[in-house]
Amino acid sequence: MPTSEQDFLAVIDRHFPDRGEHVLLGRGDDCAIIGLDPGQPGGGRLCLSTDLFVENVHFRRSYFSPADIGHKALAAAASDLAGMGAAPVGFALSLALPEGLDDGFLDQLLAGMAELSGRLSLPLIGGDLSRGPVLALDVVVLGRPGPSGRLLKRGQARPGDALLLLGDIGLARAGLLELECRGECDPAAWPAARAAHLRPEPRIAEGLALAQIVTADGPAVSGLMDVSDGLTRDLPRFLGPYGADISLNGDQLHPEVAAYFSARGEDPVEAALLGGEDYALLASTSPERLPMVLAVLPQARVIGAVSSEPGVRLNSGALLRQGFDHFAGRETA
Numbered sequence: 001m002p003t004s005e006q007d008f009l010a011v012i013d014r015h016f017p018d019r020g021e022h023v024l025l026g027r028g029d030d031c032a033i034i035g036l037d038p039g040q041p042g043g044g045r046l047c048l049s050t051d052l053f054v055e056n057v058h059f060r061r062s063y064f065s066p067a068d069i070g071h072k073a074l075a076a077a078a079s080d081l082a083g084m085g086a087a088p089v090g091f092a093l094s095l096a097l098p099e100g101l102d103d104g105f106l107d108q109l110l111a112g113m114a115e116l117s118g119r120l121s122l123p124l125i126g127g128d129l130s131r132g133p134v135l136a137l138d139v140v141v142l143g144r145p146g147p148s149g150r151l152l153k154r155g156q157a158r159p160g161d162a163l164l165l166l167g168d169i170g171l172a173r174a175g176l177l178e179l180e181c182r183g184e185c186d187p188a189a190w191p192a193a194r195a196a197h198l199r200p201e202p203r204i205a206e207g208l209a210l211a212q213i214v215t216a217d218g219p220a221v222s223g224l225m226d227v228s229d230g231l232t233r234d235l236p237r238f239l240g241p242y243g244a245d246i247s248l249n250g251d252q253l254h255p256e257v258a259a260y261f262s263a264r265g266e267d268p269v270e271a272a273l274l275g276g277e278d279y280a281l282l283a284s285t286s287p288e289r290l291p292m293v294l295a296v297l298p299q300a301r302v303i304g305a306v307s308s309e310p311g312v313r314l315n316s317g318a319l320l321r322q323g324f325d326h327f328a329g330r331e332t333a
Contacts, residue, residue, distance in 0.1 A: 012027070013027075022034050022035050022036065023035075024045065025153065031047035031048055031049040031080050031081065031083070031084045031086065031141075031143065032047070032048045032049070033045055033046070033047055033048075033084075033151060034046045034047075034048060045144065045145060045151065046089065046142055046143070046144055047080075047081060047084050047086040047141075047142065047143035047144065047151060048140065048141070048142055048143075049077060049080035049081070049140070049141050050077065050138060050139065050140045050141075051073070051076045051077035051080070051138070051139050051141075052136065052137070052138050053069070053072065053073040053076065053136065053137040053138075053139070054134065054135075054136045054137075055098075055134040055135040055136060056134060059072065061135070063179045063198075064198060065108070065112075065198075066105045066106070066107075066108035066109040066112065067108050067109065067111055067112030067115075068112060068198045068199060069109050069112065069135070069137070070108075070109040070110055070111065070112035070113030070114075070116075070137075071112040071113060071115070071116050071198075071199050072198065072199065072200060073113065073137040073139050074091065074113045074116050074117060074120075074122070074139055075116060075199070075200045075201065075202050075279065076139075076200070076202075076228070076277075076279065077091065077139035077140070077141045078091075078116075078120055078122060078141055078202040078204065079200070079202040079203070079226045079228065079279040080141060080226060081141055081143040081202070081204060081207070082202045082203045082204045082206065082207035082226055082279075082281060083152075083207060083224060083225045083226030083281065084143065084151045084152055084153070084207065084211075084224065085145075085146065085150065085151060085152040085207040085208055085210055085211025085212075085221075085224055086143030086144060086145065086146065086151060086207065086208075086211075087143055087144050087145070087146045087204075087208060088120050088121055088122035088141070088142075088143055088204060089122075089142040089143050089144050090122060090123050090124070090125035090141075090142050091117070091122055091123075091124060091125065091139055091140060091141045091142065092124070092125055092126045092127045092139070092140040093113070093124060093126075093127035093137065093138070093139055093140075094127050094128040094129070094130075094137070094138040094140075095127070095128075095129050095130070095135075095136070095137055095138075096130045096131065096132030096134070096135065096136040096137075097129070097130070097131060097132060097135065098131070098132055098133060098134055098135055099131070101135070120202070120204055122141065125142075145211070146208040146211055146212060147212060148211050148212040148214060150211045150212070150214075150219060151211065152207070152210065152211050152221060152223060152224035152283075153223060153224070154223055154224075154225045154237060154238045154240070155223065155238070155239075155240040156222045156223035156284070157222055157223045157238065157239055157240075157242065157284035157306045158222065158242070158284075158286075158306060159242055159306050159307055159308040160286070160287065160305065160306060161222055161223075161284040161285060161286055161287075161305065161306040162284065162285055162286070162287060162290050162302050162304075162305055162306075163244060163246070163282065163283075163284055163302070163303050163304045163305060163306060164282070164283045164284070164285065164290075164293065164300040164301065164302055164303070165227075165231075165280055165281070165282055165283075165300065165301050165303045166203055166206050166280055166281040166283070166297065166299065166300050166301075167203060167227075167278060167279065167280030167281060168196065168253070168254040168257065168278065168280065169227065169230075169231055169253070169257075169272045169273065169275045169278045169280055170253060170254070170257040170261070170268070170271055170272025170273070170274075170275050170278070171192060171193050171196040171197075171254050171256060171257050171278065172193070172196040172197040172200065172275070172276060172277040172278050172279075173230075173271060173272070173274065173275050173276050173277070173278075174190060174193035174196075174256060174257055174260040174261065174271075175190065175192075175193035175194045175195070175196050175197030175198070176197045176276070176277070177260075177264075178190050178193060178194060178260070179194060179197060179198075190256050190260055192254065192256045193256045193257070193260060196278075197277065200277065200278075200279045201279070202226075202279060203226075203279070203280070203281050206281055206297060207224065207281060209296055209297055210224055210281070210283055210293070210296075210297065211224070213289075213292060213293055213296055215289060215292065220285055220289040220292050220293050221283050221284070221285050221289075221293060222284045222285060222286065223238060223283065223284045224281060224282070224283045224284075225237070225238050225281070225282050226279055226280070226281055226282075227275070227278045227279070227280040227281070227282050228276075228277060228278065228279060229276060230273065230274045230275035230276045230278070231272075231273045231274075231275055231278075231280075231282070232273045232274055232275075232312060234282065235282070235312050236312065238282055238284075239306060241310070242306050242307060242308060242310070243306075243307040243308070243309045243310045243311045243312060243313070244304050244305065244306055244307055244312050244313070245304050245305055245307050245313050245316070246273070246303055246304035246312060246313065246314045246315070247303065247304050247315060248269050248272075248273070248303055248304075248314065248315070249269060249315075250262075250268050250269060252301060252303075253268055253269065253272050257271070257272050269314070270314075273314065283300070284306060290302070
């Protein structure tokens with residue numbers, strides 16, 4: 001059994017080396033890109049991604065309501081579309097249902113999913129049902145290029161590019177730790193952190209806006225991805241062969257992140273960078289085009305710059321830990 005996510009991906013690559021004639025972008029990004037008809041607007045391209053949401057691995061029914069489960073399962077998958085700057089087309093849902101779930105539970109789960117589906121204009125187009133030992137949802141999302149016809153990818157940033165972040169990091173991590181609390185916990189405390197973990201919002205509009213910023217010399221944004229496994233783990237995936245110098249302090253974090261981790265005796269910045277399930281967006285742009293991007297999305301924050309020197313450094317120091325690995329079941333160095 002593979003002991004890390006990278007080991008598992010290496011096994012997949014060994015057995016499936018070919019990507020197929022219609023696959024324009026295969027494994028390794030937020031979505032695959034399928035080319036169907038080059039004569040159509042946007043090249044007849046579709047984005048496709050899938051996301052598993054498994055009980056006692058990704059959520060617990062002890063503190064997730066049925067509606068929370070439905071919402072988050074779809075939100076996590078839809079965030080991959082945001083990470084490509086794609087417009088939603090539809091989604092398929094496969095459900096494994098354990099014994100003992102009543103009709104009311106399933107109705108509330110689907111209601112939570114349907115509410116987000118309606119807001120995102122992401123209709124249900126199919127799926128499958130099965131019995132299973134635990135509740136599990138597999139969501140497949142489809143998207144297409146927006147009005148610009150562009151889809152944004154990872155691995156496109158170059159040394160000197162500015163790194164921008166849209167959304168909070170560390171907030172969902174704080175929410176998870178509080179929801180998992182086994183001691184003296186106040187259920188009304190840390191409301192933003194709890195909401196960030198239970199009800200994340202995919203940043204579809206921001207992703208589309210980034211893909212549409214074009215100058216006379218070309219696109220303003222060189223790369224984009226969603227941050228789901230923590231910034232320190234996702235940054236190397238975004239940068240490819242390059243490194244980064246990150247500049248971040250506690251004042252740039254959500255107030256609940258700073259307060260929560262300080263109260264635990266942890267460095268709030270390091271805790272936020274380890275993060276996990278933030279569903280923020282990470283983008284890159286050249287210094288010359290940065291003002292144009294910030295004019296369109298003033299809420300974006302510059303958090304550093306791409307470097308030709310490998311490795312990720314925080315405030316001129318070394319950042320060693322990389323965040324959570326799904327297969328190792330722990331944070332890795």
